[in-house]
Amino acid sequence: MSKIAVFTNRYSALCDFFEADRFLIFERGADGWQLLNEIPFDPISPLSAALTRKNSEALLPLINGCEVLAGGSLVGIPFSVFDRAGLHIFEISTITYEVFDGIFQETQASDAAIKTREAVISNARPKETGTPGIYFLDLMALQSQCPEVSSKKAMADFLENTPFLELNLICRHIPPWIEGSGKYRIDVVQAGNGIVKAIVSRKC
Numbered sequence: 001m002s003k004i005a006v007f008t009n010r011y012s013a014l015c016d017f018f019e020a021d022r023f024l025i026f027e028r029g030a031d032g033w034q035l036l037n038e039i040p041f042d043p044i045s046p047l048s049a050a051l052t053r054k055n056s057e058a059l060l061p062l063i064n065g066c067e068v069l070a071g072g073s074l075v076g077i078p079f080s081v082f083d084r085a086g087l088h089i090f091e092i093s094t095i096t097y098e099v100f101d102g103i104f105q106e107t108q109a110s111d112a113a114i115k116t117r118e119a120v121i122s123n124a125r126p127k128e129t130g131t132p133g134i135y136f137l138d139l140m141a142l143q144s145q146c147p148e149v150s151s152k153k154a155m156a157d158f159l160e161n162t163p164f165l166e167l168n169l170i171c172r173h174i175p176p177w178i179e180g181s182g183k184y185r186i187d188v189v190q191a192g193n194g195i196v197k198a199i200v201s202r203k204c
Contacts, residue, residue, distance in 0.1 A: 002028045003036070004100055005063040006092075007071035012038075014095065017074045018046055023063055026100060033097040039063075049077060056081040063087075068103055121146050124154045126167055133165035140170055140195065151175040159184070159200075167200040174198060 004027075007020040025037040039062050044055045056078040063069065069082050070090040082089055088107050092099050124142055126135035135158070142149055151171070159167075159178070172194055178184055183203060190197040 003066040004028075004068040004070055004103065005066040006095060007069070007074075008095075012095075014072045014092065016072050017078050018044060020071065023059075024095070025063070025066065028100070028104060033100050044078065046076070052077045053081060060085055068107060070099075070103065117146065121149060124149045125158050126155065126162075126164075126169075129168075133163070134168065135162075135164050135166070136168045138170040140172060152177060165201060169196075169198050169200055171196050171198070 003025060006014075006024045006026065007017055008022055008024055009015045009019055010021055012022070012024060021040060021043045023037075023039045023041070024035060025039065026033050027036040041059055041062060042055075044052060044059075046052050060081070067086075067088055068090060069087045070092045073091060074082070074089060079089065088103075088110070090103050092103075120142075124146065126137040128135050137154065139151060139154060142154060152175070155167075155175075155178070158164075173196055174186055174188070178200065179186060185201045185203050187199045187201075188196060189199060
């Protein structure tokens with residue numbers, strides 16, 4: 001993120017979005033932040049939902065290349081339009097380079113966290129241990145970090161397509177779709193306090 005669009009009134013002062021009539025585009029370069037451009041637009045009047053959405057969407061090309069939209073109060077339909085467009089939205093009380101630096105750092109941290117989470121989800125499957133053929137998955141830890149990852153998403157493809165001797169599994173309970181398939185031997189080695197440790201292997 002190196003460009004920030006700030007919506008202001010005609011006096012370049014922060015305001016409610018429905019009172020704004022221009023974007024100030026700031027860019028972060030080697031020497032810090034600088035005002036790159038000032039883009040006027042007709043103020044949006046919240047007379048009807050359809051018109052408010054249409055007029056808000058019409059502003060998106062004006063701030064193309066910006067990843068952040070900042071300003072005063074931004075709520076309702078305009079917020080939804082800019083949020084759906086993928087912009088990071090910040091409500092600020094002053095226009096200063098220190099504020100922009102804070103936004104930059106927060107956005108960088110947020111983007112890094114999103115990338116880390118996406119990597120965890122895309123690699124959500126058992127990992128081979130130091131012993132060939134022996135795999136391990138802590139399903140409890142994985143779902144604590146990424147609740148949207150189901151046991152099937154994490155293990156179905158692995159169990160079906162990966163040659164393995166044993167899968168050492170930590171979970172809250174043995175997934176019924178594994179237990180009821182009849183394809184696997186399940187040896188529970190420890191159970192208690194809501195934690196199950198089991199060894200899953202294919203039946204001969």
